[in-house]
Amino acid sequence: MSRPLLRSEVRAGTGKSHLKVIRSEGYVPGTVYGHNKESKNVCFPRKELEHLLGKYGVGASVELLIGDEVRHAIIKDIHRHIIKQNVLHIDLQELDASEKVKVKIPLHLTNKAAVESSVSVVQHQITELEIQTYPKHLPQMIEVDASSIKFGEPMRIKDLAVYADVNIEVLHDPEEIVALIASASKDVVVEEVSEEEKLRKLY
Structure with missing residues (x-):
């Protein structure tokens, strides 16, 4: 499975003043940790990181380049400015090929337009799926074809292809609804009442 490359550099400092300098130089501070592994303080080129986060988010698998070493990691958390929404810090988890990971x-x-109309809409009940598997089997995302959903027959966890994948354990109730087709709500037409009619009602 192809994974995007994310470059990083090891950083020595940890204080607020150090982080401020890092950000002013065009980098985003971050931390890389893993099971039975020492945490590493790193930083990422801001433009490269923001480009990657424009396509991927929390849970995505990346090839993390630290110095000359490439490691398999997943994005665990993204801290953004509460107002500006720019990335302030990012946490990644380094994976061990021999250990399962929960993510x-x-x-x-996809194909919502194929089934939606003036009288029906697709309601998306679940936007993320919690799974457990070995790193080599981790998908970047799970796509569901909405055109396969029928009115009155909700798509459930057990209907997903990933649920039948012997390499991946889906940590959800198999009967949980993923998406369904519902009747579209009718627009309420509000009649405008003229000033003359308002006065007539008052008197």
Whole structure:
């Protein structure tokens, strides 16, 4: 499975003043940790990181380049400015090929336009799926074809292809609804009342 490359550099400092300098130089501070592994303080080129986060989010698998070493990692948390929404810090988990990992993967609905109309809409009940598997089997995202959903027959966890994958354990109730087709709500037409009619009602 192809994974995006994310470059990083090891950083020595940890204080607020150090982080401020890092950000002013065009980098985003971050931390890389893993099971039975020492945490590493790193930083990422801001433009490269923001470009990657424009396509991927929490739960995505990346090839993390630290110095000359490439490691398999997943994005665990993204800290953003509460108002500006720019990335302030990012946490990644380094993976061990011999250990299973539990992670939430984005679940995207495709082909919604094929089934939606003036009288029906697709309601997306679950936007991410929690799974457990070995790193080599981690998907970047799970896509569900909405055109396969029928009115009155909700798509459930047990209907997903990933649920039948012997390499992946889906940590949800198999009967949980993923998406369904519902009747579209009718627009309420509000009649405008003229000033003359308002006065007539008052008197």
